[in-house]
């Protein structure tokens with residue numbers, strides 16, 4: 001299978017006082033180009049740790065992450081592909097919106113990833129690009145000069161998404177991207193992410209508690225239980241015909 005990013009046998013253990021927490025315990029899966037892979041499971045089962053390992057924030061204790069079939073996490077990692085993953089990936093966290101620099105304008109916030117990559121051109125073209133990104137996320141040029149404090153939670157998350165899109169990412173790691181938003185705004189942001197994914201065709205790891213959201217947005221789903229990936233499958237197959245006893249239990253706890 002030609003995966004954009006793949007985890008093979010990754011493990012991440014944390015020592016907490018005298019205990020070893022097996023946060024991720026021998027997990028393997030891949031995300032194809034243009035695919036949305038949803039990761040579900042109870043609190044503490046290891047979803048965020050996996051998101052951090054795939055994005056390179058954590059180095060797994062063992063196992064390997066591959067980007068375009070080249071190792072990017074272990075001893076034999078290939079610098080060229082580590083760099084490509086870094087440049088082609090964006091992360092949208094639960095609190096991305098809250099973490100926007102309160103002193104910066106929306107224009108500067110959205111441009112920052114290009115600044116970091118030394119890809120700014122000239123002021124008017126750059127501004128045009130920002131406006132384009134804002135419009136993609138349902139905002140307008142009126143927002144250019146605003147600061148995060150002047151925006152609602154939903155608008156801030158739109159700005160965070162616009163900021164991710166400006167580098168034309170091939171991969172978005174979304175870790176609970178709607179969890180901190182009001183219920184009424186969550187659907188809008190999920191619809192936006194789904195539309196953008198269909199337009200831009202980036203691959204996505206989508207981590208969420210909410211199974212109905214995962215079902216709506218994902219092509220494939222992985223179910224985690226205590227650090228292990230206990231079942232993966234195409235979304236509708238998995239939801240309609242879960243195989244494992246844990247998946248059955250998890251799905252029966254909700255009404256979809």
Ligand SMILES: Nc1ncnc2c1ncn2[C@@H]1O[C@H](COP(=O)(O)OP(=O)(O)OP(=O)(O)O)[C@@H](O)[C@H]1O
Pocket residue numbers: 014015016021022023041042043044045046047048049050
């Ligand atoms: N830096 C750390 N140090 C110690 N333990 C950690 C660390 N990060 C995570 N853990 C533990 O590893 C386990 C998995 O955590 P993780 O955050 O990956 O789960 P999760 O499924 O994302 O949970 P949630 O849905 O609550 O975010 C938990 O028991 C957590 O307490």
